[in-house]
Each structure stands twice: as structure tokens, then as C-alpha cells.
Amino acid sequence: MRFAVIDLGTNTFHLLIAKSDGKNYEILYKTNVPVKLGEGRINDNIIIPAAFERGIETLKKFSQTIAEFNVQVTKATATSAVRSAKNGLDFVFSAKELAGIDIKTISGDDEAELIYNGVKLSGAIEDLSLIMDIGGGSVEFILCDMEKLIWKKSYDTGAARLMQQFFKSDPISDEDKNSILNHIQNQLADLFEVCEKYQPKILIGSAGAFETFAELIIRKNNQTIDISTTKTYKFDYEEYIAISLKLINSTHNERASMPGMIALRVDMIVVAALITNYVMGRTKLNKLTLSTYDLKMGVLASLL
Incomplete structure (x- = not known):
């Protein structure tokens, strides 16, 4: 079984791909991209357009990599920047529509x-x-x-x-x-x-x-x-x-x-x-x- 984990942090988006035989796991691939989703107006609870676009483009690339590794289960979690942003739900919707990635926004x-x-x-x-x-x-x-x-x-x-x-x-x-x-x-x-x-x-x-x-x-x-x-x-x-x-x-x-x-x-x-x-x-x-x-x-x- 192959798993992909996407961590959408305020500064960095991470992608981790691993495989497991039920007992042990092995990390096959990992990368991170400095998306800076909280750039500019994080204290106004807004994802600015440039950061929004960087985030979606990064998720599109992650989606391609996940497909190349034949991943069966993908889990994407978003934290503070998406959680607190007034346009956070717009970002989650766009990620699904444009990158095919379902994001779960988690609590603190x-x-x-x-x-x-x-x-x-x-x-x-x-x-x-x-x-x-x-x-x-x-x-x-x-x-x-x-x-x-x-x-x-x-x-x-x-x-x-x-x-x-x-x-x-x-x-x-x-x-x-x-x-x-x-x-x-x-x-x-x-x-x-x-x-x-x-x-x-x-x-x-x-x-x-x-x-x-x-x-x-x-x-x-x-x-x-x-x-x-x-x-x-x-x-x-x-x-x-x-x-x-x-x-x-x-x-x-x-x-x-x-x-x-x-x-x-x-x-x-x-x-x-x-x-x-x-x-x-x-x-x-x-x-x-x-x-x-x-x-x-x-x-x-x-x-x-």
C-alpha cells in the first residue's frame, strides 16, 4: 500500500510518500516547497492572490508526483493559514477543482x-x-x-x-x-x-x-x-x-x-x-x- 501525506503549512507545503506492508514502512519520496501562504496579510486573515496561486500551482505538481508513484491513499491537511483565512474555503475548493486534492482543515x-x-x-x-x-x-x-x-x-x-x-x-x-x-x-x-x-x-x-x-x-x-x-x-x-x-x-x-x-x-x-x-x-x-x-x-x- 502506498500513502501520500500533504502538509499545507503557513510557510511551507510538504509532500511525503511512503509504502507499507502492514508491519513496516519505507519513505519513498519527500519534498517541501516554500509557498509562503501567509505572506503579506496573515494577520488580516487573508491569503493574498499571489500566495493563493503559488499554493494551487504547488498542489498541481504534488498531484502529478502522487500519480507517478501510484499512490492509493492521499491525505492533505491544512493548518493555521487556511484555518484562519476568510478565503480559506475558497482555497480548499480550488485545490479540489484544479489540483484534484481533497484538503482537510484541522483544528489547532x-x-x-x-x-x-x-x-x-x-x-x-x-x-x-x-x-x-x-x-x-x-x-x-x-x-x-x-x-x-x-x-x-x-x-x-x-x-x-x-x-x-x-x-x-x-x-x-x-x-x-x-x-x-x-x-x-x-x-x-x-x-x-x-x-x-x-x-x-x-x-x-x-x-x-x-x-x-x-x-x-x-x-x-x-x-x-x-x-x-x-x-x-x-x-x-x-x-x-x-x-x-x-x-x-x-x-x-x-x-x-x-x-x-x-x-x-x-x-x-x-x-x-x-x-x-x-x-x-x-x-x-x-x-x-x-x-x-x-x-x-x-x-x-x-x-x-
């Missing part, structure tokens, strides 16, 4: 659960953990241990939203930094209450920005680790802090020239670093692990 709660299932599949959960997934439109937090999901919540404080609202300087000014941190502090109050009660031991970063943090450190240290084929990566805390502060204090051009940086994240990585450092500081966590398995692997797990 469902998104968090699928992220948990994906991270669990990676083997990254070794203790009482706080999983964090920084998307463009939303950020999901999941408190869990090796056996169970304890608490989960999705917040509309994604990197694209915060960037469009607060990030107006280069390098980012103290004023812009403080605006972002004040916003996070207000939004995440109940998260910190839950963490105070349960005292998680490790922060697990789910793919996305955390892959970029890892890639920057790997390149800096001339290591031979390939993040694209790795399930997990344990950060050295001091190395993570050093790279995050470098990102926050650098200009757009300085970040763009860093080995391991991808164009999509040149500016959003600053917001991701600010959120991550703030959460680690407030929860007194100094252990950070990357899980390259995220929502799309959670969807695959549910299909298998």
Missing part, C-alpha cells in the same frame, strides 16, 4: 496531537518533555512523557504573524524584541502555569526552525551529520544559545550568508530564536532536542 488541537504522534515516532521522547512546533501561523506546545500526551495547546503566535506585526528593523531593535516578548508573555500564560506544575525536563523542537538551528551548528563545527536523514539531534545547550544570540543580533544579509541558512527562514529564524529562548528561560529548561519528525509523520502514523 488536532494539529498538536498529530505533531505529538510524529515526534513520538522519532524516538525523541525520553523523559517528561515539552514539545514545541513553531509554524508560520501558529505555535503548538505539547506536554508529554514516553507513554502519554498530558496537555496540548495551539497558539496563534506563529513566526510569520509575529514578524509581520512587530519585526520592523534590521538588525532587530530592542523595541521590536520587547514587543514580541511582551506579546508571547501575554499569550502563553497558561503554558507557563502547566510547566510550573509538571516541571518538564527537555524541550523537543519539532522540525522547522529547529532543523535550521541544528544545520547552522553542524556546518559551523564541520560535522558530517545529514539532518534530512536523521530522526533526532541533541543540541549542546551552550552552542544553541550562542547561535541563537548570533541570529538575533545579526542583520538580514549576515544571516542570509550563514552556511546552512535557507532563504525562507532568514528573518523568521530571529522570531523563532526569541520564542525558544524565552520559553526555555521561563521553564528553566537547558536540554534541547530536535525531532525531524513532525505533523506529516504524525499523519502517516495515523494512516499506518
Whole structure:
């Protein structure tokens, strides 16, 4: 049996194709495209025409690839950008009409659960953990241990939203930094209450920005680790802090020239670093692990 999973994120559309014999699975193909569906007016809850068109064109290409791999089951999930957009239903309709892809728009709660299932599949959960997934439109937090999901919540404080609202300087000014941190502090109050009660031991970063943090450190240290084929990566805390502060204090051009940086994240990585450092500081966590398995692997797990 062959399965295709499409994850329509606010920044990136992902396609994953796998086959299973009922017991084991093998990933046959994966790709991602920086569609930037939340470009320009995500805080107005609008998918702008250029982003709308990029999204549909990408889905048409995904549809062709799915046909070439003779896939039997396809599952496409849309998250924050489509979920909150006034023209989100128009996008879902156009995807069906023009690309032949049925999209299910999932809730923030469902998104968090699928992220948990994906991270669990990676083997990254070794203790009482706080999983964090920084998307463009939303950020999901999941408190869990090796056996169970304890608490989960999705917040509309994604990197694209915060960037469009607060990030107006280069390098980012103290004023812009403080605006972002004040916003996070207000939004995440109940998260910190839950963490105070349960005292998680490790922060697990789910793919996305955390892959970029890892890639920057790997390149800096001339290591031979390939993040694209790795399930997990344990950060050295001091190395993570050093790279995050470098990102926050650098200009757009300085970040763009860093080995391991991808164009999509040149500016959003600053917001991701600010959120991550703030959460680690407030929860007194100094252990950070990357899980390259995220929502799309959670969807695959549910299909298998």
C-alpha cells in the first residue's frame, strides 16, 4: 500500500510518500516547497492572490508526483493559514477543482496531537518533555512523557504573524524584541502555569526552525551529520544559545550568508530564536532536542 501525506503549512507545503506492508514502512519520496501562504496579510486573515496561486500551482505538481508513484491513499491537511483565512474555503475548493486534492482543515488541537504522534515516532521522547512546533501561523506546545500526551495547546503566535506585526528593523531593535516578548508573555500564560506544575525536563523542537538551528551548528563545527536523514539531534545547550544570540543580533544579509541558512527562514529564524529562548528561560529548561519528525509523520502514523 502506498500513502501520500500533504502538509499545507503557513510557510511551507510538504509532500511525503511512503509504502507499507502492514508491519513496516519505507519513505519513498519527500519534498517541501516554500509557498509562503501567509505572506503579506496573515494577520488580516487573508491569503493574498499571489500566495493563493503559488499554493494551487504547488498542489498541481504534488498531484502529478502522487500519480507517478501510484499512490492509493492521499491525505492533505491544512493548518493555521487556511484555518484562519476568510478565503480559506475558497482555497480548499480550488485545490479540489484544479489540483484534484481533497484538503482537510484541522483544528489547532488536532494539529498538536498529530505533531505529538510524529515526534513520538522519532524516538525523541525520553523523559517528561515539552514539545514545541513553531509554524508560520501558529505555535503548538505539547506536554508529554514516553507513554502519554498530558496537555496540548495551539497558539496563534506563529513566526510569520509575529514578524509581520512587530519585526520592523534590521538588525532587530530592542523595541521590536520587547514587543514580541511582551506579546508571547501575554499569550502563553497558561503554558507557563502547566510547566510550573509538571516541571518538564527537555524541550523537543519539532522540525522547522529547529532543523535550521541544528544545520547552522553542524556546518559551523564541520560535522558530517545529514539532518534530512536523521530522526533526532541533541543540541549542546551552550552552542544553541550562542547561535541563537548570533541570529538575533545579526542583520538580514549576515544571516542570509550563514552556511546552512535557507532563504525562507532568514528573518523568521530571529522570531523563532526569541520564542525558544524565552520559553526555555521561563521553564528553566537547558536540554534541547530536535525531532525531524513532525505533523506529516504524525499523519502517516495515523494512516499506518
